[in-house]
Amino acid sequence: MRATVMYGAGDVRIETVPDARVVEPTDAVLAVSRACICGSDLWPYKTMEPTHVGRRMGHEAIGVVEAVGADVRSIKVGDVVVMPFAYSDGTCVFCAEGLNTSCIHGGFFGMADVGAQAEAVRIPQADGTLFVLPVGKDHALMSSLLTLSDVMGTGHHAAIAAKVAPGKTVAIVGDGAVGLCGVIAARRLGAEQIIMLGRHADRIALAKQFGATDIVGERGDAAVERVRELTNGLGVHSVLECVGHGESMLTAIRIARPGGAVGRVGVPQEEAMPGSLPAFYNNISVSGGPAPVRAYIAELLPDILEGKIEPGRVFDRTVNLDGVPAGYRAMNQRETIKVMVKS
Numbered sequence: 428m429r430a431t432v433m434y435g436a437g438d439v440r441i442e443t444v445p446d447a448r449v450v451e452p453t454d455a456v457l458a459v460s461r462a463c464i465c466g467s468d469l470w471p472y473k474t475m476e477p478t479h480v481g482r483r484m485g486h487e488a489i490g491v492v493e494a495v496g497a498d499v500r501s502i503k504v505g506d507v508v509v510m511p512f513a514y515s516d517g518t519c520v521f522c523a524e525g526l527n528t529s530c531i532h533g534g535f536f537g538m539a540d541v542g543a544q545a546e547a548v549r550i551p552q553a554d555g556t557l558f559v560l561p562v563g564k565d566h567a568l569m570s571s572l573l574t575l576s577d578v579m580g581t582g583h584h585a586a587i588a589a590k591v592a593p594g595k596t597v598a599i600v601g602d603g604a605v606g607l608c609g610v611i612a613a614r615r616l617g618a619e620q621i622i623m624l625g626r627h628a629d630r631i632a633l634a635k636q637f638g639a640t641d642i643v644g645e646r647g648d649a650a651v652e653r654v655r656e657l658t659n660g661l662g663v664h665s666v667l668e669c670v671g672h673g674e675s676m677l678t679a680i681r682i683a684r685p686g687g688a689v690g691r692v693g694v695p696q697e698e699a700m701p702g703s704l705p706a707f708y709n710n711i712s713v714s715g716g717p718a719p720v721r722a723y724i725a726e727l728l729p730d731i732l733e734g735k736i737e738p739g740r741v742f743d744r745t746v747n748l749d750g751v752p753a754g755y756r757a758m759n760q761r762e763t764i765k766v767m768v769k770s
């Protein structure tokens with residue numbers, strides 16, 4: 428089969444690799460019908476040391492189950508399923524608590540031999556990992572359903588971690604696909620004011636359509652000042668940090684009002700967390716991490732099927748597998764918000 432392999436910064440290749448197959452009895456094999464390129468794929472695309480082994484890429488997909496192992500009970504061949512970016516058994520203590528990304532038998536796609544930017548992918552812990560969709564594989568809402576594998580669930584997680592609730596003021600740091608889904612999540616949870624910090628015209632336009640009430644294009648001190656102006660000098664109750672840079676984290680903490688909360692889902696690029704002093708003196712709670720998107724699918728799916736939310740609009744380019752290297756380039760140069768890979 429063919430799959431995406433990254434060999435170093437800027438070096439993404441489509442190669443023929445051994446076919447995905449059932450290895451463990453709890454595995455399934457998914458024929459990928461749609462995958463995506465993620466903002467987090469751009470970190471290795473910018474920084475990865477050259478390697479001869481290569482890394483299999485892709486952690487978001489929808490597809491059709493084409494094989495299951497002997498111990499798989501709830502998933503069957505032919506099911507149309509969404510694959511969360513982490514696999515999990517669905518039964519351990521952390522899965523029971525809704526924290527599937529900390530599953531004792533879990534792990535992440537886009538590593539080792541499990542990459543979803545491919546014709547097929549092996550799914551460890553198939554019963555706990557896969558979510559069967561009540562639609563055919565070419566359903567009209569497929570692009571929005573695909574976001575359940577990462578960006579919509581991740582935006583929702585940021586909102587939950589930031590304690591978004593009806594009537595609250597919210598700010599979103601980061602206008603990528605996750606930040607845009609964070610706007611959807613904040614509105615869905617009843618936020619009254621939703622301030623998007625971003626400066627790309629196409630993304631801002633989408634943010635407004637998703638429910639952003641104010642746009643702040645400034646950065647650093649000027650951004651902090653502007654958010655305060657928009658909130659009677661107070662700052663916001665909830666901040667969704669969807670970038671992961673030190674500077675964006677510091678901004679997030681500084682625009683939170685005393686007693687507020689920052690929900691972070693941008694993968695931190697530094698060991699130390701900035702903003703310790705303002706976070707302390709303003710009693711700001713900082714929470715978040717890898718989103719347990721598997722736990723959120725059941726809640727978010729009905730809103731997509733009923734057309735209440737349209738997170739699939741974050742996809743503004745579609746490529747086939749051969750177009751994946753060009754898709755990485757386009758996303759890295761910010762020519763596009765998010766790329767869908769359609770086989």
Ligand SMILES: [Zn+2]
Nearest residue numbers: 516519522530
């Ligand atoms: Zn588990």
